[in-house]
Ligand SMILES: Nc1ncnc2c1ncn2[C@@H]1O[C@H](COP(=O)(O)OP(=O)(O)OP(=O)(O)O)[C@@H](O)[C@H]1O
């Protein structure tokens with residue numbers, strides 16, 4: 117993480133303390149986060165590697181204190197707001213809350229007094245593709261200031277991204293050429309693990325060229341697969357939407373003679389959405405995630421279990437994560453524009469296998485397959501995500517003004533912090549199959565091991 121020297125003065129009209137209920141002397145209290153404030157990363161001391169979910173560095177599970185920077189406004193700021201050009205870009209797939217973050221970044225920049233705020237359209241492509249012009253979100257035009265509030269005030273009421281998103285795009289050097297040519301001082305990058313890798317590369321290239329550009333990321337992904345943080349924005353909303361699909365599958369299955377509801381949910385490399393939606397709905401009999409391998413056929417396979425459920429209960433609901441059971445399918449080897457593997461369709465495969473199985477044993481089964489795909493991420497943020505987006509967006513701006521670059525604005529152990537981007541792009545976070553949450557899920561579904 118880079119930290120520039122800071123000496124400009126931050127001004128915020130609403131920064132005057134009003135409270136008289138606490139005991140802090142008025143002349144000492146200033147409402148700012150001190151640069152030396154820290155939050156503790158890990159809060160559980162595992163006594164042994166056998167403890168549920170234990171992450172240990174040695175057989176004694178030695179305790180390692182890891183402190184990270186607390187997020188929020190600093191008394192001293194690095195930039196002169198009047199001179200700042202700030203840009204916002206949203207990359208990867210859609211995610212509920214993108215507009216909430218854009219809006220808060222604009223509002224907060226405006227509060228600092230930034231006059232030149234632009235949006236880069238359609239992800240990193242917007243830096244490069246001819247015909248994609250940056251979108252002014254606030255600028256001086258003669259004596260008129262284009263009011264950002266008017267422009268972005270209501271964008272949180274709809275899903276999607278006001279700026280557009282994309283996968284793939286230009287090389288890092290081309291993006292930084294464009295940042296240089298546009299004279300951007302602060303770049304707010306909203307995206308998932310790929311975007312964070314991109315943000316890190318941009319940060320490194322800016323340092324190499326000795327450009328004083330703050331690159332600040334905000335972790336967005338319905339997959340919740342970015343390590344070290346409690347959750348990414350959009351995840352809660354996606355789970356809530358996914359739960360609706362499960363509920364429909366349950367109603368269909370419950371009302372049919374030998375009904376089997378099958379729901380496939382997104383999650384490129386991890387089963388967080390499937391696990392949490394199964395847990396929250398309470399209507400799932402079998403939850404399948406990529407982190408836990410399973411057999412479909414055989415004595416201990418999923419199909420045998422479904423047979424038992426139909427016999428004993430009369431109906432059942434299965435929730436499968438899109439990345440689950442890929443080893444059972446043929447892999448095309450194809451990738452998308454960002455280099456992400458294109459997954460084979462486990463949902464359709466399971467639908468066929470279930471049909472064939474029940475036909476083979478001469479038992480009637482009525483299979484209803486639901487694949488809500490983009491519906492779980494094209495919606496607007498729910499209340500908890502909207503709050504998360506608000507805080508993360510505001511903190512992203514505070515981080516840039518504090519002079520940080522190569523950071524991401526996130527939540528760890530319920531506290532809002534800045535993490536170095538390098539620490540969150542090591543590998544995607546995955547469900548810990550030895551952790552308590554997965555075991556809670558198993559208790560809830562009552563499913564056995566399928567191996
Ligand atoms: N290793 C990398 N280095 C530089 N840029 C990258 C890297 N990986 C991905 N990117 C860029 O980041 C952008 C977004 O990546 P990607 O499509 O993987 O989405 P994501 O940020 O992971 O979000 P989602 O959760 O929707 O998948 C793309 O424009 C891609 O070119």
Ligand SMILES: O=P(O)(O)OC[C@H]1O[C@](O)(CO)[C@@H](O)[C@@H]1O
Pocket residue numbers: 209210283308337338339382383384438452493
């Ligand atoms: O079809 P698209 O837009 O490339 O995105 C699909 C992928 O993006 C995500 O929504 C987010 O990473 C995944 O859950 C899914 O696999």
Ligand SMILES: [Mg+2]
Pocket residue numbers: 208308309310384
């Ligand atoms: Mg990704």
